Amino acid sequence: MIETWTDPLLMLVVTPFLGAAPGLLLWSKPRMLKVWVLLVTLASLVMIMGVSGRLTGPAAGIPFLFLLPVAAFLSLLGQPAQQEGRVAWLMTLILLGLGLGVLISQNGLKLILLLSVLGLVSLLIGRYKKLSGPQLWWAIGMYSLGVVCLMSSLIAAPPVSSIALLLTYSVLLPLFPFHGGYVGALVGLPGNLPAFLAVLLPSIGFHGVLTLIPRMLGGIVQTLVILALLGALYGSLKALAQYRVVSLLAYAGVAFFAILWWYLATTRTYSPQAVIYLSAVALVTGGLLLAWRAVQARYGDVDLRAISGLAHSMPRFATLLSLLALAAMGLPPFGVFSGFMGMLLTPSLPLSGALLIIVVAWLAASWYFLNWMQQLLFGRHRRDLRHEDLHQTEFASLLILVLILMVLGIAPSRFFESGTPSNGYSTAMESKLWHK
């Protein structure tokens, strides 16, 4: 499985772990610890650049390999250097290592690493207990289901093993009604972890689903389509009803990823547009979580209706938040729009009435995101509150995120092609996108 110390898998998995260990020595110095974990994430990124040419296995993992350390770095960069964040920072490194391992490993090791991700996130949710009773049990229950299904896939014969694996991945890439784990991770964890997990969990899930979907029986695929459409409607309606921003973002994620599930189940192909879409949705969710975290750092965990008029007092924050909201609403020139448009114009996408539900979910996003942005930035300016615009690190992390989303929106799709076609799934790349 692992042949030498220069094995890319080993290097990528071990770097963040090794980085986390000396971090314990800096436990009493939060500022230095933060700098250290940032350096480790950068080292992971550099290492990925170095070894990406030598990687074998599912090639669709390659775009995500870059995505994960970038997401980890950006989620850490804007965090205040306070003692409360230390556990989350080190957990970010550990999850980064596990996530990279899941993406590039195969067979038994992949399952062990996946099991570790599920177990660790579940433990963290249980440890922090930020969720209300039913939500907490649903979240832990979903991760437990993921673990059970993963174990079952080891002993069961196909197609049961494939279905079990699919269930595990549907916990990570949220699919109605197994989305509780994803929602729980975003709502129930502290610090930068929700922003990082908003990228990590769907990336692992998507990567796994790609290898499974082409092998699925017609009936299963039909079920997936129905669940995806239900999820798109359910996520949109739930997002409309939320006053807590993090819950709104979590359910919006459920709706957006339901669109991806629908696309994957309908076309049963890999396409760079789907990768763009997934990366953009994950990053924009993470970005909005980070932006909200900046508000929380100033005003506490407040209700959406409690603050207004920030455009007046926090112009830099307002500019970046409105750009992120623009991206989240699926407007050009950001990746969510390009990915969505590219998916819908995939030649192999059959026409059906489901398209109506998809565009309704898309429309609903404009409503709830605009409502949130408007509530926060505009309206009456609260003079009774002390206002402070973004710090340099917060500003830098959000700005880089916006720029990445823009690059995802306008860069040629071939940047997101896999290096080599992998087994198990077909590709939509051969067909012309704009013209057939």
Next chain:
Amino acid sequence: MWSYVILVPLLPLLAAIVIGVAGCSLRERSAKAGVLPIITAFLGAVVTLVLVSSKGPISVRFYEPGSVANLALPMGFYIDRLSAVMMVLITVVSTIIYIYSIGYMYQDRGHSRFLALLAFTTFVLLCMVSSANLVMLFVFWQLLSWLLYLLAHNHTHPATLDGAFKTFTLLRVGDVAFLAGIVLAHALYGTIEFQELFARAAATPVILSLGPGSGLEISGVTAVTLLIFIGAMSKSAQFPIHIWLPKSLYAPTPVHALLHAGIINAGGFLLNRLAPLYGLSPTTLHVVFVIGALTAFLGACMMLTQNDIKKTLGYSTIGQMGYMIMECGLGAFALAVFHLIAHGLFKATVFLNCGHVIHAARQEPKFPYKDQAADRGEFSLLTWLTGFIATLVLPLIILLAAHGVLRIPLRDSQGAVIFLFFSWVTSSQAILTLTRLRAVAFWKVAVAMLLTLLLVILTYLLAAESFTYFLYPAPDEVASYFQAAALPAWLFDFLVVATTLLIILGWFLIYARAHVPTIRIPGWVEALRVRLYVLFMNRLYVDLVYLRLGQGLIRVAHRLDKHDVGWLP
């Protein structure tokens, strides 16, 4: 060869960047620095129009339609006569509005932001009208929706904010329908390139089933054009997606001028850009006609009952846009473009001047100074008779001019009759309006009527002949649009007769209201008038219906959120 024409849209972008980046530090100097690129863009648009008129369309693509190694969004420019005309209109209106705004917004805190947004909107509009394909057009179409939200400007004012939110939400409804139209077009015909799309749609008729076993079918091109038409309806404020336009009345005056003179024309432009596709679907053209006619009628009625100058102008624009869309529905695509240009220039002038009117009204304590009794006293039989007879004689003059001078065969061509009919309706409307302006000396009104008559007829005939030929040089193409849009003979005759009767009724009512003691109007007519007045004053309660729909949806969402805790997260 002429690829430098892409500088025309890029210059306003440059202005936007300069003002946006350096605006805070340079203040009025950056605002003035923006004037030069915008004026240059206008001059460039004029040169482009001349070039395109003489040398044919210009195409600049930054992507290869048959390749996947492209930008994620296929960017390219296709500038034909239609695009060039629109570019000239946009740049001339933008230049005037920009210069006006430098002074108008001078003391505003967001002065630079506002000017940068104006310049950026010009860039977006120019890119939209010169898009090489459907996706690029859609990209800029959506950005326009967002810009309308931002241009509301005073986001601390609750009513402005509410209006901006409703504007964006309703425009997104249109955007989503447009998106569905593009997806359907691509799925059916496999391309997003305009010319290719038209050719394939004409060559390959596709029938879609509306449900397995339902037996309901729709032509592919009808489905595509209907969906895209919903997009056009939203941007051009067509009934029932019109309510956003009056809601935006709190935006600064230059925004109104830009909105009513430029942005709102997007729907008319879109239908013209896709005219060959619309020409393939008589069903869609009839729907377009009905929606346009309904909007024109309701917009005009609502305009008459508003008591706020900006709302009045807003509903006037809705009525005019209805008129423009109706023209498209009748196959008179070029006339619609002519209409939108004329309306755009007129409305920009009115909006930029309406502040002065409001100011003057505040200075004049006796204004409004006339009561009903005074109105009755000023009735002039001479003016009324001049107007009435001129209106009745008008069709005869038009018929003679068309038949004798222009040699248009009226009996065989419903399209030609439509042109003439429009010129009659428009001039009758102008004369009716002039008659109601009784503050002017009567002989002046009579002369003005006759001059208006002459002007309107000449303009319409000019529009019918020259502008149509300019935009659509192939006579067969124009004829095919009219043919596709042709209404059943009985319906067409009914509409002509009904409109004629309405015009005569208008004259009669003016006469009757001036002679109340001798001509008794039945009580139920007055009661009906009051009811209709209240109905139109409340804008047919369409706003209320939308409000209830929105509240209903939110209630459902909250109910779902409340009840599912415990069994679903």
